Amino acid sequence: MITPRRLLVAAPALLLLPRGAWATPEAMAAAVRDFTGGATVRTGRVAMDISPLVENGNTVPLSVIVDSPMTEQDHVRAVAVFNERNPQPHVITVRFGPRAGRALLATHIRLATSQTLLAVAACSDGSFWSDSAMVVVTLAACVEG
Template sequence: MITPRRLLLASPALLLLPRGVHATPEDMAEAVRGFTGGAPMTRGRVALDISPLVENGNTVPLSVIVDSPMTEADHVRAIAVFNERNPQPHVITAQIGPRAGRAMLATHIRLATSQTLLAVASLSDGSFWSDQAQVVVTLAACIEG
């Protein structure tokens, strides 16, 4: 049981914990391989829309649009977003299908620091398409302490 006394005694040890732990480009590549199963990606058909300069990394608008007819025969199955410097390299995966009408994802994310983001779309024919963006963050998020 954690008592106030034990918490106080442990507090100097808490100062020694690593701060600002970030993923690496290698972590992002591994997360992308997990999504694609190691299949090759082609640049194009995906448009990652995010501001290249972000003042506050705590809430950053992001959208991904994939060029697809969204028919039963030809549609987007999933859209995923990855980053190379946040604590977790896999930001989000949205599962969609032909009934969605449009292959689009819009959300807000947190960014720990300036970094590269990658959007990947999985299509019904088994192909993977991507787009990436460089983002400069002036006030970082995802940093403890």
């Protein structure tokens, strides 16, 4: 029987267990295909703002803005962020509507190691637009133990 005391005693050993596989560029590409339904993703209209060099990967500011009039006929429906080296390649998806005013995502992300990030915007006309950024991390997050 597992008691709270036994779990507490075993906790340090649990940190030594093998971790799940890290995402790869191929896994990121597959996650992007899932988001876009296999449609072509063009570069442009999306601007990702993230520091190219971060000292600590635990909390990295990230913002994504998409050039769109945000009208009923022409608006951003969603923005997704992907990475190639964290445990999960699909970081976040934010949904927008025409009344959002502007397509802006501002958040913080944890980065396991230096890697490329990709932001993809899904527009109401069925087009997909993107921007990418390489980030060098000197102290990784997502790794404990």
